[in-house]
Amino acid sequence: MPELCCAGQCWSVEAGANLLDALNLAGHRVPYSCRAGSCHACMVRCTAGQPEDARPDALPFDQRAAGWRLACQCRVRESLNVEVYDPEREGIPANVQHLDWPAKGIARLRLQPQRPFRYNAGQHVLLWTEQGVARPYSLASLPAEDAWLEFHVDCRNPGAFSEAVRHLSLGDTLRLGNLHGGALHYDPLWENQPLLLLASGTGLAPLWAILREALRQGHTAPIRLIHVGYGYLGEALEALALSQPQVEVERVEEGQEWLASLQPTSRRTIALLCGGDGFVEAASRRLFMTGLPRGQIFSDTFVSAKHDA
Structure with missing residues (x-):
């Protein structure tokens, strides 16, 4: 043995x-x-x-x-x-700079890392609490514009990490672990291709960053964002759509039928999807069936937490 x-x-x-x-x-x-x-x-x-x-x-x-x-x-x-x-040895300490609740059970957490932290829009990072609870979360912040790291945490269901978030105070320390991801990103070569951003729940977080990154880089083609489920960031999304004529924002209530009518505006559309595995699988299948090539469909799936302590 x-x-x-x-x-x-x-x-x-x-x-x-x-x-x-x-x-x-x-x-x-x-x-x-x-x-x-x-x-x-x-x-x-x-x-x-x-x-x-x-x-x-x-x-x-x-x-x-x-x-x-x-x-x-x-x-x-x-x-x-x-x-x-060992997050104490390997991780980067980051202090809680801001914490609010833009929707019931949804925390918007902003952290200030104590050392430089480089990342790209669309990536996710492992967050560690002082009690040793670790969970991956997508970055909603934009490295070129935001002075903080922003995360959207779904605290609607019981969990060790969500419970820790509920008890955070300004100045508390979390640690940043492994940075990974990259399937969700913005490529400057897509400048003249329509973008379709599909999010369910807090899958909006990385797409919020990618949407702003596309605009920052001068994307000229139409951008359509569909957010399925409980709504948050509504005012910020509406303001962005009003100021950027190529941006269209649509919110779909949870349980509302919408997928059967989903149709890309062009075969050249680039689709970016983020949410639960069922959402990502169904939306990817629908887009492929409408004729969108698989190489133009990028996705990141939120894994179901079996254990977060």
């Missing part, structure tokens, strides 16, 4: 055991949310030995070269020494 070592403790595990489960069963409390290799909450660093990795493409080359792996995607086939991700 292979031996697993972490934080000075060594123990035997069954060959083929899931690395995340083996660490948590031994009391090392590695956080996770999706168990699909998407949230990056369960990062560990292998200092000796190599696990069997089902998602070697989930992390950038430099992180893999440094030994980082996603524990949920790894199985123990040989003896391993691992280090659990």
Whole structure:
């Protein structure tokens, strides 16, 4: 049986055991949310030995070269020494600069990082609370314009992270973990192509940033944004649409039928989608059926939280 070592403790595990489960069963409390290799909450660093990795493409080359792996995607086939991700050591501290509730149960959180933090519109980052709760959230801020990092947190359902957000005060510290994503982005080469932005719930966050990035870069073709579900940022979106004649904003109530009538204005349309997996899958299928090539459909799916502590 292979031996697993972490934080000075060594123990035997069954060959083929899931690395995340083996660490948590031994009391090392590695956080996770999706168990699909998407949230990056369960990062560990292998200092000796190599696990069997089902998602070697989930992390950038430099992180893999440094030994980082996603524990949920790894199985123990040989003896391993691992280090659990330590947000105190690896993360960037960021202070709560602003917290308000633009809609019932939706928190708008603005953080001021204590060190430079580079990102692109559409990316997401792992946020850590002081209690060790980690969850990925998309950035709603625009790096070229905003002096803060903005996140939209859905606190309508119970959860360790949403509960922590409800108790935050100005000046409190969170930590910024791994930055990832990039499927949602704005490419200057799209300047003359129509944009279709589809969001459900707080999937609006990255698309709000991308919409402003497109306008900042002088996008000239029409931009249509459809937001499905509970509404927030309504006034800001309406003001933007009034000031930018090529921008059209539409809000769809949750449960309202709209997908069957969705039709891109052109085969050259670039579609950007963000929301729950069911929303993204259904909207992507509809766009493809209307004739939009798959290479013009970009999406980011909010994984369902199975565990966020």
